[in-house]
Amino acid sequence: MQPNFNEKINEMNITKQQSDALNAIVTINVTKEDYSERVEKALNDYRKNANIPGFRKGQIPMNLVKKQYGKSVLLDEVNKILQESLNNYLVEEKLDILGNPLPVVKDEFDWDADDFSFDFELGLAPEFSVNLEAKKVNRYKIVADEELLNEQVERIQKQYGKLFSKEVSEEGDELRGTFSNEAEGINQETTINTSAFKDKTTAKKFVGKKVGDIVAVSTKGLFADDHDLMKYLGVPHDNVHGLDVEVDFTIAEINGYELAEINQELLDKLFGEGNVKSVDELKQKIKEDAETQFGSQADQMFLNDVTESLIENTKFDLPADFLKRWLQQAGDTPMSPEQAEEEYSKSEKGLRYQLIEGKVITENNLQVTFEDLKAYASDIIKKQMAQFGQMNPTDADVENIVSRILSNQEEVKRMSDQLISQKMLDLFAEKAGANTKEVTYPEFIKISYGE
Numbered sequence: 001m002q003p004n005f006n007e008k009i010n011e012m013n014i015t016k017q018q019s020d021a022l023n024a025i026v027t028i029n030v031t032k033e034d035y036s037e038r039v040e041k042a043l044n045d046y047r048k049n050a051n052i053p054g055f056r057k058g059q060i061p062m063n064l065v066k067k068q069y070g071k072s073v074l075l076d077e078v079n080k081i082l083q084e085s086l087n088n089y090l091v092e093e094k095l096d097i098l099g100n101p102l103p104v105v106k107d108e109f110d111w112d113a114d115d116f117s118f119d120f121e122l123g124l125a126p127e128f129s130v131n132l133e134a135k136k137v138n139r140y141k142i143v144a145d146e147e148l149l150n151e152q153v154e155r156i157q158k159q160y161g162k163l164f165s166k167e168v169s170e171e172g173d174e175l176r177g178t179f180s181n182e183a184e185g186i187n188q189e190t191t192i193n194t195s196a197f198k199d200k201t202t203a204k205k206f207v208g209k210k211v212g213d214i215v216a217v218s219t220k221g222l223f224a225d226d227h228d229l230m231k232y233l234g235v236p237h238d239n240v241h242g243l244d245v246e247v248d249f250t251i252a253e254i255n256g257y258e259l260a261e262i263n264q265e266l267l268d269k270l271f272g273e274g275n276v277k278s279v280d281e282l283k284q285k286i287k288e289d290a291e292t293q294f295g296s297q298a299d300q301m302f303l304n305d306v307t308e309s310l311i312e313n314t315k316f317d318l319p320a321d322f323l324k325r326w327l328q329q330a331g332d333t334p335m336s337p338e339q340a341e342e343e344y345s346k347s348e349k350g351l352r353y354q355l356i357e358g359k360v361i362t363e364n365n366l367q368v369t370f371e372d373l374k375a376y377a378s379d380i381i382k383k384q385m386a387q388f389g390q391m392n393p394t395d396a397d398v399e400n401i402v403s404r405i406l407s408n409q410e411e412v413k414r415m416s417d418q419l420i421s422q423k424m425l426d427l428f429a430e431k432a433g434a435n436t437k438e439v440t441y442p443e444f445i446k447i448s449y450g451e
Helices: 005-010 031-051 062-092 144-157 199-204 228-233 264-271 279-312 320-330 335-363 371-389 395-406 409-431 441-448
Strands: 013-020 025-030 097-103 114-125 137-143 162-165 174-181 186-195 214-220 246-258 434-438
Touching: 013 062, 025 062, 031 062, 062 097, 062 114, 097 335, 114 320, 137 279, 137 441, 144 279, 162 371, 199 409, 279 335, 279 409, 279 441, 320 335, 335 409, 371 395, 371 409, 395 409
Parallel strands: 137 434
Antiparallel strands: 013 025, 025 114, 097 114, 162 246, 174 186, 174 246, 214 246
């Protein structure tokens, strides 16, 4: 009959001494009785399988095996006992720890003794409460205004219209060329319409030009939204606000548009026969699609803002000194105290939110079930199939695809994270008491960048 090592581990002498609310020392006392059977069994296995010159396999004297392998086997078995007993203790005592236990290094340790005592430092998760109504945040509803709808209609007309090369530029033409300023490191090839500029005075500088001409303009006020400097000039976001330098635009190509007529043939091509029958219905379709897309962006901003609010308003201490020492040893490459301090500073905010998020999920039972995953995956598949014209797939077809998706652990993890985010969003919308504000998309972009 094999010895029951688990019973022995459960009976071991383990004590905890609380240093303060966030730090504790766990002491594990290991006696000879705890490890002797394990060591004996391991040495017997070595004896059966070891190859030592001068002895037949399995016939090596036990005293020779003990002399050669005894100390390393003892260290290995005691270490296994420590890991198993410490893990069991943390589970049984329901201790919520941060990082992993850190062994306390003792200057003098006698491995020739029969009994051993080991200390481990624990960093304990703090006790705190989360008030979802602590501070109201804005929740934006982005509306597609008439200007945006007209722009999208024109975009469709251009997309399905005819592009033709021109020798001399006119207002509304599309120019391909390169913005450059050597001192600022700007050298961006782009395509731009004369209507993209903020004012007509600037746009007129690009009218009446030929291929090879160079137009000099100032970046200050070049576009209605300074963030367009990122798109057209390749300027980093940190540099766009208030950038005031001269740039040259060298024209490489001039193209005019013959806009497509918005007729039933084009509408049927875009949306299927008879589904959209007029420009007004086209605009309504564009509005619905755009506001659905905008809604995802607004939801993400709302989630981010609530997250920041919770971090700011949920106060608790962390076992910072312990976590910094743990960081020094946690990776494959040991960190210096200075590196651990820097890493802790970077990760502290994220750790705080993980703890807050965990408590919110637990207290509000925001669990993702297998049925949730199946329904979520099924909905995604149906939408994707609809994009390719399969409007009414059979239940069997959808279920087969869902089964394949749910057999991929990475996909399951990704969808679970998305579902938890959606459940958190719904909870915050219900409990956080948000102020709903309607804004246009350009207004939302300015708000997003903190203007």
